[in-house]
Amino acid sequence: MKAVVKYGKGKGLVEIREVPEPKIKEDEILIEVKAVSVCGSDLHIYHDSHPYWPPMILGHEFSGVIAEVGKEVKGWKVGDRIVSETRTGSCGVCYICQSGFPQACEQKRPYGIGINGAYTKYVAGPPRLLHRLPDNIPFEVGALIEPIAICVTSILERCxxxxxxxxxxxxxxxxxxxxxxxxxxxxxxxxxxxxxxxxxxxxxxxxxxxxxxxxxxxxxxxxxxxxxxxxxxxxxxxxxxxxxxxxxxxxxxxxxxxxxxxxxxxxxxxxxxxxxxxxxxxxxxxxxxCFSSSWTAWEKTIGLISKGLLPAEKLITHKLPLEKWEEAFHLLENLQAAKVILIP
Ligand SMILES: [Zn+2]
Ligand SMILES: [Zn+2]
The missing domain is CATH 3.40.50.720 (NAD(P)-binding Rossmann-like Domain)
Incomplete structure (x- = not known):
């Protein structure tokens, strides 16, 4: 599959590569990415001014459908429309995780930053991070749930x-x-x-x-x-x-x-x-x-969008095929866009 890969430490060092499709473990699910949103952090990673662990596929704001379910996974089936939180690696047992803030865990290695992300066709990961995407939320709007959940966590829950x-x-x-x-x-x-x-x-x-x-x-x-x-x-x-x-x-x-x-x-x-x-x-x-997003904020965000109380679709100014990721980066850097969606 084609993927936008940050392949080393330093400025730039991003290109489209042909990479193998991920294989899931028995306790994981495979997500077919339907839409991925370009984040300011992706630009910071491109410019080497944000922490990251290369080589990895970029992209942490995404939506999709479940393409495969590991044997041990319960409650999810192939075809389910989903969005996923990005806090892969959070340990679940440290003081911070146990106090209800796994998004602030030191062990966290997010999709597209610490491990392979969603600027590609398939992503493998743990089902504990999934939220159901209602039928009335299009995939490109679903890809905005992550940054909106960050703001809900910060503005409503924390402030x-x-x-x-x-x-x-x-x-x-x-x-x-x-x-x-x-x-x-x-x-x-x-x-x-x-x-x-x-x-x-x-x-x-x-x-x-x-x-x-x-x-x-x-x-x-x-x-x-x-x-x-x-x-x-x-x-x-x-x-x-x-x-x-x-x-x-x-x-x-x-x-x-x-x-x-x-x-x-x-x-x-x-x-x-x-x-x-x-x-x-x-x-x-x-x-x-404020930093990152809570599980509850994801649920609130999905509810606000699904009920028509938050017109997230208005944030999208551009939709491009994944191959045009460079154009998307330029649009954002030149302040010519609000949110840019890439379609793998
Ligand atoms: Zn982001
Ligand atoms: Zn932890």
Missing amino acids: GLQAGESTMITGPGPIGLISVAISKATGARLIGVTGRGSDEGLRFEKARELGADFTINVDQEDPVQKVLEITEGLGVDILIETSGGEKAIHQAFEMVRRLGRVCAIGISGKDTVSIPYDRGIFKALRYDF
Whole structure:
């Protein structure tokens, strides 16, 4: 089968290769990949700025059908429509796993990062990570459940966004746009998004389509001043930081209200980022660092999409055959896309 393989440590080193189809163990299932979504992490791996264990096939945001079931597997059959969590390797027995957060296990080696992923036709893995994909969710939308579940884990489960609260999202990339959609689905009373001049086209438009009440181009306006103006000097209840930019992180402390929460999802790519520490103390802020997704968030995400409460299909701007993975990477790097789906 054809697969997009990251074959070594270093910048680039990705190509389409002919690889053998995976063979399953008795306690595993074989998934036929129907759609795989390109993630910012895939680009980071391409550029050697994210942890990974090569050689491996890229791709961790995917959906498909079960193609084969190991002898010991119960509850699943060939043809079942599924999505799979990515936390392969999580041990299940350490303190972190046992406390209900296996997605944060140190042993975790995710699909497409630590082991072979879904930029190909077949993926072998454990059935414990599967969730059923309802018939009314198309496969390409199913491929978005992973990044949406990350935002549900971060914004709803960890930060505790409630109906009637206000959110400000820094950065209109895929995670920022998903954060807008979740804020809207939850019933936020005010949703704002910051971005650069380069976001004025597609990304700000998408943000408004998904429910943003206002957008701020930080190249032209001071976002702190604007947010304080709109909230009559109070600031927002929750600041969702998806950019990882040092300036945005600083401004987060000013845009959020006293006793507000900062929901940090964006990766800075730096060893250290300075923060206005005392400002955070005097405002009694909560700063929640967020990472990965919980089992419950996957179920909530599937329910929200299936019931029509979260229009995930609007996040998809491009659908390409797997062979065009390079074009997909370019589209994302040049900010010309929200979510790009590859079809193997
Ligand atoms: Zn991802
Ligand atoms: Zn563990």
